Amino acid sequence: MAVLKDATAIVGIGQTPFAKRLPESERALACRAILAALDDAGIAPDEVDALASYTMEETDEVEVAKALGLGDLTFFSKVGYGGGGSCATVAHLAAAIATGQATVGVAWRSRKRGSGPRPWKNTAVQLPTPAQWTRPYGLLRPADEIAMLARRHMHEYGTTRDHLFNVALACRNRANQNPAAIMYERPLTREMYMNSRWISEPLCLFDNCLETDGALACVVVSAERARDCRRTPVYVHSAAQGLPAQHHGMVNYWNDDPLTGPAWTAARHLWKHADLTPDDIDVAQIYDAFTALIPLSLEGYGFCARGEGGAFTEGGALETGGRLPLNTSGGGLSEAYVHGFNLITEGVRQLRGTSTAQVPGAATCLVTAGEGVPTSALLLRN
Amino acid sequence: MLTPVVDDDGAPFWEYAARGELRIQACADCGELRFPPRPCCPHCRSFATEWRRVAGRGRVWSYVRPHPPLLPDYAEQAPYHVVLVELTDAPRIRLVGNLVSGPDARLDSVPAERIRIGARVQVVFTSTGLPQWVLERP
Numbered sequence: 001m002a003v004l005k006d007a008t009a010i011v012g013i014g015q016t017p018f019a020k021r022l023p024e025s026e027r028a029l030a031c032r033a034i035l036a037a038l039d040d041a042g043i044a045p046d047e048v049d050a051l052a053s054y055t056m057e058e059t060d061e062v063e064v065a066k067a068l069g070l071g072d073l074t075f076f077s078k079v080g081y082g083g084g085g086s087c088a089t090v091a092h093l094a095a096a097i098a099t100g101q102a103t104v105g106v107a108w109r110s111r112k113r114g115s116g117p118r119p120w121k122n123t124a125v126q127l128p129t130p131a132q133w134t135r136p137y138g139l140l141r142p143a144d145e146i147a148m149l150a151r152r153h154m155h156e157y158g159t160t161r162d163h164l165f166n167v168a169l170a171c172r173n174r175a176n177q178n179p180a181a182i183m184y185e186r187p188l189t190r191e192m193y194m195n196s197r198w199i200s201e202p203l204c205l206f207d208n209c210l211e212t213d214g215a216l217a218c219v220v221v222s223a224e225r226a227r228d229c230r231r232t233p234v235y236v237h238s239a240a241q242g243l244p245a246q247h248h249g250m251v252n253y254w255n256d257d258p259l260t261g262p263a264w265t266a267a268r269h270l271w272k273h274a275d276l277t278p279d280d281i282d283v284a285q286i287y288d289a290f291t292a293l294i295p296l297s298l299e300g301y302g303f304c305a306r307g308e309g310g311a312f313t314e315g316g317a318l319e320t321g322g323r324l325p326l327n328t329s330g331g332g333l334s335e336a337y338v339h340g341f342n343l344i345t346e347g348v349r350q351l352r353g354t355s356t357a358q359v360p361g362a363a364t365c366l367v368t369a370g371e372g373v374p375t376s377a378l379l380l381r382n
Numbered sequence: 383m384l385t386p387v388v389d390d391d392g393a394p395f396w397e398y399a400a401r402g403e404l405r406i407q408a409c410a411d412c413g414e415l416r417f418p419p420r421p422c423c424p425h426c427r428s429f430a431t432e433w434r435r436v437a438g439r440g441r442v443w444s445y446v447r448p449h450p451p452l453l454p455d456y457a458e459q460a461p462y463h464v465v466l467v468e469l470t471d472a473p474r475i476r477l478v479g480n481l482v483s484g485p486d487a488r489l490d491s492v493p494a495e496r497i498r499i500g501a502r503v504q505v506v507f508t509s510t511g512l513p514q515w516v517l518e519r520p
Contacts, residue, residue, distance in 0.1 A: 128387070139464045147448075152443065198447070
């Protein structure tokens with residue numbers, strides 16, 4: 001890990017517009033985001049020799065490399081488990097570059113879930129064999145699966161809907177400052193939250209992320225190369241993946257302790273190989289497909305003790321000026337849900353000092369991937 | 383309604399359930415129970431398995447109430463109750479099911495106010511062999 005610490009940097013970020021419906025294909029959106037990121041970095045497409053994305057990414061490396069006229073690729077990687085893969089795409093590129101397997105890496109995610117089919121309308125996709133233990137009973141959607149853990153957390157630790165509202169509100173408030181966010185100029189109130197319709201009790205409409213069309217990308221190079229790039233380098237200080245022993249994916253109900261998810265495993269590695277502790281983190285981009293993932297992640301990444309994740313959100317802790325400003329672009333809940341890649345690009349903007357909700361002097365940022373599923377995380381610094 | 387798509391490891395569970403028996407996979411060498419069923423014991427790495435009958439009693443560990451949008455058959459019965467039941471004689475084995483008023487009752491057949499974490503429940507089997515749960519003290 002000493003090999004990886006600050007050895008590489010993110011030097012370019014790019015994105016398409018975010019919307020409920022975009023006319024272009026996922027492939028076209030992927031190409032646009034990648035070109036935008038390369039342009040941001042000031043690096044020519046034919047210099048790219050490494051690619052990383054998610055296994056759920058429909059646009060494969062061959063298509064991207066061919067369409068954009070990339071160079072000879074010597075490293076390519078795809079990370080599994082949906083939103084759990086976001087930070088690992090950067091981690092894989094960082095490892096490849098730090099060990100000399102490549103020199104210029106691009107990670108991306110393109111997604112059209114805003115206009116795409118809702119998976120719970122389609123019976124066939126409900127029936128992979130691991131689902132034999134859950135789906136026949138009507139535990140059909142990720143929201144239902146996470147709501148089970150949320151209810152238990154509320155029961156065991158006194159976490160409340162107001163705590164979940166604090167999460168939704170912090171994300172929405174930041175989106176209200178971000179013209180690129182789907183929820184720009186659409187404020188949220190406690191009354192709206194409490195009176196909204198249920199999705200899966202105890203989770204309501206505003207506890208759920210936005211299904212969005214859009215694509216994002218970032219460019220990773222060595223720290224040495226980064227010094228010559230157009231932008232302030234954002235260094236990959238530490239990186240980790242996490243798949244705990246005896247883990248069982250999102251429905252991790254058969255583990256000894258279902259309320260300690262993959263975040264705990266990723267966090268142990270992340271901090272062990274960092275010069276930083278949770279107290280040193282200026283701003284956090286924590287994966288928020290559901291508000292209930294935030295208390296679990298705050299505990300897992302060590303910002304508070306076990307069971308205190310709900311209480312941590314009190315007193316404006318997640319707002320600008322609070323103990324841990326959260327998801328400062330609006331996150332998956334209020335900017336765009338693009339499998340968490342927007343959390344990486346926002347982490348970069350914070351450390352460049354160019355966020356629309358800038359934390360003054362932010363020098364360190366934790367970015368996390370999907371909690372509940374095998375996950376990944378990055379510590380970024382400038 | 384969705385019916386379980388069974389794999390080789392899970393098939394015995396459903397075959398026993400169709401006969402009205404709740405059985406959990408156990409290692410035939412070290413005796414540790416495991417769920418969901420898998421080919422190898424994570425404790426002693428033995429491939430020898432047996433299926434141990436359990437009492438079919440438990441407590442609600444957590445529960446959710448899904449609302450539409452849902453698949454049509456489920457939307458028609460929503461909101462209903464999905465429970466996670468921790469087995470009394472195998473505390474780390476938790477089974478997803480529905481809390482219902484009887485073996486083939488609707489998924490929403492128990493009033494919401496009757497459900498709580500910690501409630502004692504007992505297994506029943508639907509006519510299609512799906513384990514479901516009823517309150518011990520209805």
